[in-house]
Amino acid sequence: MSGSWVGDWGTGTTNRNRVVVILEWTGSEITGVVNPGPNAIPIKSANVDPTAWRLHFEAVGKDAKGSMVSYTVDGVIDDLGTYNRTLAGSWNVGNTKGDFSITRQ
């Protein structure tokens, strides 16, 4: 799970944005950050269900207008046997929902 994951997110097939997610497994918890840069969004809490490899995390950061918003993200890790495993699922901020797909690089 630890590493940098790169892919895209959006609200439809044409409205896509690049996203970088850094995940670290410390041995007892998952930490990380979305878009590690000046506008980084730290992951507040995260958990994984290893029976189905479902990952849930929540992060708080600024939206495009600078307002603080909470992101809720749920995804499933696939291609577990490869280094370049994938994580895909859904996200929502308030009433806005969308999907994402990222690959560990």
Add this chain to the structure above:
Amino acid sequence: MLDHNVKRNFLAMTLLATMTLGAAEVAAHHVPAAKFDPAKPMKLTGSISKVDWLNPHVHLFVEVSDGSTTTSWAVELANTLDLRRSGWTSVTVKPGDMITVTGTVARNGSRQIWGDNVTLLASGQRIFTVSPEQAPVSDNPDAPTPRWPDGQPRLGTPPGQSGGYWAFPSKISLMEDGADVPVDSYGMLQELADIDKVAPFQPWARDLYAYRQRTSLKDDPMFTDCKTQAGPRIFQRPYGVVLLEERDHKRIRNFWGDGNQNWRTIFLDGREQTGTPEGNGEDPLYWGHAVGQWEGDALVIDTKGFNDKFWFSNGGLPHTPQLHLVERYTRPDMNTLHYEVTIDDPGAYTRSWTASWDLQWVANAELPTYYCQDNRP
């Protein structure tokens, strides 16, 4: 006299330390700091239980006793190729030998140490030091460009030589021409503040590059998973490149002395560029679909169809499946290959940009066999 000897010894030791420090950088398959914490130095003394002489890195397993308990440690060293070049072999030490090791401890808390300094206790000899390989001095430095009978430059071995390859790149990290940013042998920036000089990043790519640099390139899939390198990185690795011209078949096989015996094919038969991120029958994805043609004395190669599962530069520059490379190879004289690459990847960069460097011909030699196999965490 004594003072003179002390000064001479000090100078010799300083020179040796400088050489070996540099060599350690050159020799490693990964940045030591990616796996070992420079803030956690350690010294241990123990008895060797096993010599693990494998690629990509040699390990010594050592039993360390404090009188009441014994713990097992793994000492990681350079790779077999660089150690062998420096005069060391798998029987330099044997099980039962006592050694003292100073180095840094693994970040993940496991009992592993990077062997900065290994000393054989019985003799006091420092062992497994690595001397940087020196570029060969040509016995014919002014020799002109070798050519085929039709006048086209030869990119490989000229008549009269028994093999050869290109190595010793004049730059070991990909950055836009003119940037002139100091980096180490792994592509780590000396000053992270120089980041915006390296390439015209899209914001996400800049963030990811900065993260990779801050974390000592620890996620490099070549290190973590023995994944191949591709693109211009092939021409900046320390173990050389072969361009095998198969004129009868109108293609060039491009081998490199690093990785897992990988190669790519450059088609010169006029076929169309069909590379796509999804791949196809002749598209290996990691190396892209390469088609080339001669423009005067320059071979111009157009490559598309890369995936984004590898790093295409030593320092961790990001790319996307939109990556499109145009490479130009010229051989201005016998001993020089000038390599130029234009990077067009609107997914990761705001505009196309160009980098170039020279490689040196190593005559009458086989490509070194250094493979990333038997990888261990």
